[in-house]
Amino acid sequence: MTPLIEVENLTLQFRTDEGLITAVEDVSFTLMKGEVMGLVGESGSGKSVTAKSLMHLNARNAVYSPESRITLHTDTGTVDVLSLRTPRELNVVRGGAISMIFQEPMASFAPAITIGKQMVEQLLLHSDMSKGTAKSVSVEMLDRVGISDATRRFDQYAFELSGGMRQRAMIAMALSTNPSLLIADEPTTALDVTIQAQVIDLMKDLVSEFGMGIIFITHDLGVVAQTADRVNVMYLGRIVEEGPVREVIRNPRHPYTQGLIAALPKLEDLDAPLTPVPGDIPSPLERPAGCVFNTRCSQVVGEECMALVPMNCRLDETHSVACHIYREAAE
Amino acid sequence: MSRSLIQASGLSVHFPIGSGLFVKQLLKAVDNVSIEIEKGSFFGLVGESGSGKTTLGRALLKAVPISAGTAHYDDGEVAYDLQELDGAELKDYRTRAQLIFQDPYAALSPRMTVRDIIAEPLEVMGLTKGRAETDERVREIAARCRLNLEHLRRFPHAFSGGQRQRISIARALVSGPKFVVADESVAALDVSIQADVLNLLKQLQDELGLTFMFISHDLSVVAHTCDHVAVMYLGRLIETAPTRKLFEAPRHPYTKALFSAIPSLDPDDDKTAQKLAGEIPSPTDQPPGCKFQTRCPHAIDICRSQEPALETEDGHDVACHRWKELMNLVAA
Ligand SMILES: Nc1ncnc2c1ncn2[C@@H]1O[C@H](COP(=O)(O)OP(=O)(O)OP(=O)(O)O)[C@@H](O)[C@H]1O
Ligand SMILES: Nc1ncnc2c1ncn2[C@@H]1O[C@H](COP(=O)(O)OP(=O)(O)OP(=O)(O)O)[C@@H](O)[C@H]1O
Ligand code: SF4
Ligand code: SF4
Ligand SMILES: [Mg+2]
Ligand SMILES: [Mg+2]
Numbered sequence: 001m002t003p004l005i006e007v008e009n010l011t012l013q014f015r016t017d018e019g020l021i022t023a024v025e026d027v028s029f030t031l032m033k034g035e036v037m038g039l040v041g042e043s044g045s046g047k048s049v050t051a052k053s054l055m056h057l058n059a060r061n062a063v064y065s066p067e068s069r070i071t072l073h074t075d076t077g078t079v080d081v082l083s084l085r086t087p088r089e090l091n092v093v094r095g096g097a098i099s100m101i102f103q104e105p106m107a108s109f110a111p112a113i114t115i116g117k118q119m120v121e122q123l124l125l126h127s128d129m130s131k132g133t134a135k136s137v138s139v140e141m142l143d144r145v146g147i148s149d150a151t152r153r154f155d156q157y158a159f160e161l162s163g164g165m166r167q168r169a170m171i172a173m174a175l176s177t178n179p180s181l182l183i184a185d186e187p188t189t190a191l192d193v194t195i196q197a198q199v200i201d202l203m204k205d206l207v208s209e210f211g212m213g214i215i216f217i218t219h220d221l222g223v224v225a226q227t228a229d230r231v232n233v234m235y236l237g238r239i240v241e242e243g244p245v246r247e248v249i250r251n252p253r254h255p256y257t258q259g260l261i262a263a264l265p266k267l268e269d270l271d272a273p274l275t276p277v278p279g280d281i282p283s284p285l286e287r288p289a290g291c292v293f294n295t296r297c298s299q300v301v302g303e304e305c306m307a308l309v310p311m312n313c314r315l316d317e318t319h320s321v322a323c324h325i326y327r328e329a330a331e
Numbered sequence: 332m333s334r335s336l337i338q339a340s341g342l343s344v345h346f347p348i349g350s351g352l353f354v355k356q357l358l359k360a361v362d363n364v365s366i367e368i369e370k371g372s373f374f375g376l377v378g379e380s381g382s383g384k385t386t387l388g389r390a391l392l393k394a395v396p397i398s399a400g401t402a403h404y405d406d407g408e409v410a411y412d413l414q415e416l417d418g419a420e421l422k423d424y425r426t427r428a429q430l431i432f433q434d435p436y437a438a439l440s441p442r443m444t445v446r447d448i449i450a451e452p453l454e455v456m457g458l459t460k461g462r463a464e465t466d467e468r469v470r471e472i473a474a475r476c477r478l479n480l481e482h483l484r485r486f487p488h489a490f491s492g493g494q495r496q497r498i499s500i501a502r503a504l505v506s507g508p509k510f511v512v513a514d515e516s517v518a519a520l521d522v523s524i525q526a527d528v529l530n531l532l533k534q535l536q537d538e539l540g541l542t543f544m545f546i547s548h549d550l551s552v553v554a555h556t557c558d559h560v561a562v563m564y565l566g567r568l569i570e571t572a573p574t575r576k577l578f579e580a581p582r583h584p585y586t587k588a589l590f591s592a593i594p595s596l597d598p599d600d601d602k603t604a605q606k607l608a609g610e611i612p613s614p615t616d617q618p619p620g621c622k623f624q625t626r627c628p629h630a631i632d633i634c635r636s637q638e639p640a641l642e643t644e645d646g647h648d649v650a651c652h653r654w655k656e657l658m659n660l661v662a663a
Contacts, residue, residue, distance in 0.1 A: 192548070194606075197594075
């Protein structure tokens with residue numbers, strides 16, 4: 001397998017009135033071609049910000065640390081994403097090699113332009129297709145994602161579609177440029193579970209058909225279990241555990257992942273009490289020193305948890321965890 | 332004394348929509364819903380987005396006009412017919428029935444302290460004699476929601492999700508309500524925090540003798556917290572039963588599909604969810620007959636012409652022409 005995108009030591013802060021907020025800290029991962037990677041974590045843990053960095057798409061007040069590096073491998077060569085500056089350079093990644101599906105599909109369609117027109121414009125921007133070809137590619141794509149009567153839908157506005165249909169149109173638009181990486185940011189959160197099941201099936205089909213890499217962001221572990229090959233668990237801007245989905249869900253090693261899975265209400269056992277992870281998530285302004293999870297961890301091993309940021313420990317070739325409990329395993 | 336706190340019969344909420352003089356369409360957000368909520372219960376309401384859950388909750392709080400039908404409230408101290416409630420009685424009802432907002436801060440000034448946010452309902456409704464009494468009641472409810480004096484002096488933006496949700500709960504409970512509607516109260520919370528807020532709600536229910544209507548799209552959460560569940564589809568109540576009965580043996584084809592579509596935590600669980608084709612119809616363009624007939628794999632002629640009524644058997648209600656036949660099919 002060949003790597004599609006490599007993220008190394010990504011650290012990202014935002015300048016705000018209250019000072020510098022660290023949103024992502026020392027995040028590294030590699031996504032292989034054709035792989036589906038889940039990114040889970042609590043609200044505010046930095047999932048969306050990480051994803052947007054891959055397209056160099058964060059707000060103006062974002063500050064990347066000098067060590068941060070994102071390398072995209074395309075058919076035509078290697079791109080150092082964070083060094084891109086001009087709109088022309090950025091177009092190579094944004095909507096070109098990388099497409100993103102947002103949580104709220106209304107946000108990604110301009111309200112006053114028809115769905116078809118937006119799809120065509122995007123294709124014209126990212127390819128040398130003629131207008132006629134762009135139109136037929138778009139209609140075909142709408143049809144591919146299961147939108148019936150695609151020719152008519154092509155001329156409709158986003159607000160005229162139901163939630164599920166809009167999400168499909170969004171996926172069609174994201175796929176029409178034939179990206180090598182698709183980022184799906186909570187693509188099913190706003191949907192009814194019966195519609196969510198349809199969208200998940202659709203995305204699985206598309207991976208096997210188009211073979212692109214996917215980063216699937218969600219807070220729903222069930223959705224990750226059903227879609228991803230590997231998963232990264234984030235907490236307060238850091239990746240705390242990383243591994244194959246089966247491994248991480250069946251045999252979680254980081255105390256946060258363990259707590260998260262134990263806290264999930266299980267349908268198999270309605271009598272089981274709900275067991276929360278004690279305490280609240282600290283505000284980004286009060287990031288704990290040492291391990292970011294130390295304010296809530298029930299397995300603290302000693303002073304090092306309060307003082308030292310735990311290094312990434314490899315448990316085996318594919319599963320790693322950032323926690324002092326496993327330090328010896330790594331040595 | 333009646334066992335039910337709320338008893339609604341044929342309740343409807345219709346919104347007139349569209350502009351122009353003659354094109355007045357009716358959006359039937361809640362249509363002909365009959366529902367009974369027992370005192371002290373934790374009553375769950377589920378259904379897809381737009382099915383009318385929030386509107387039903389708001390109708391029972393008298394926060395949207397009731398277009399047709401009746402809703403009776405009886406807490407043992409007072410009894411009201413909600414469809415005709417107004418004046419001093421409505422004012423009194425507002426202290427007895429409250430909503431926990433998902434995020435009340437959107438509507439509040441960022442310069443209000445947590446104390447001010449919790450105290451506002453008391454001040455607006457004039458429920459206390461002065462600042463001292465207000466402070467006393469705020470402190471009391473805040474303590475029950477695990478907020479201390481230090482928290483009360485601060486501003487809400489400085490709080491995390493779980494704490495903010497506890498502030499919303501304290502604000503809803505400060506007037507001493509008997510009936511509380513919690514609309515997606517844990518939807519935005521991390522799973523590791525969610526369980527804590529759910530446990531708190533259950534504890535408060537117990538300590539304060541509250542009756543909850545708990546609106547959620549998360550079926551696993553509902554299964555774990557509610558003693559009774561109602562399922563809505565396109566403004567209709569299609570099934571309601573004690574939680575265990577509903578999850579063990581759902582009767583309505585939509586409920587069955589809903590349950591089987593919950594993504595399993597087991598990556599190898601390839602349960603072929605009874606995948607439903609098609610989209611949920613628009614509420615302004617509803618199909619005739621059963622509202623689920625456009626997506627139901629079991630629809631037959633009668634489903635397309637006649638709307639099924641809610642049938643009760645063994646304390647389990649369902650609105651489907653074929654439920655018995657379909658249950659027997661599974662059993663056979
Ligand atoms: N433009 C910005 N300015 C300041 N802070 C920001 C900005 N964008 C994001 N943040 C902060 O960065 C952190 C990470 O945000 P991010 O949106 O990545 O979280 P998330 O994991 O995607 O959460 P959610 O599940 O709620 O979508 C948060 O604390 C957020 O408030
Ligand atoms: N004030 C209003 N005027 C017109 N239509 C409304 C109004 N309030 C709600 N609706 C419509 O009524 C229907 C039911 O909405 P409601 O908010 O009750 O659904 P819900 O089940 O709570 O959905 P969700 O899960 O998305 O919160 C929707 O079609 C909605 O657009
Ligand atoms: S490093 Fe220490 S505080 Fe952090 S998760 Fe591991 S044991 Fe807990
Ligand atoms: S009444 Fe008919 S269409 Fe409706 S749920 Fe029952 S079988 Fe399906
Ligand atoms: Mg996000
Ligand atoms: Mg709602």
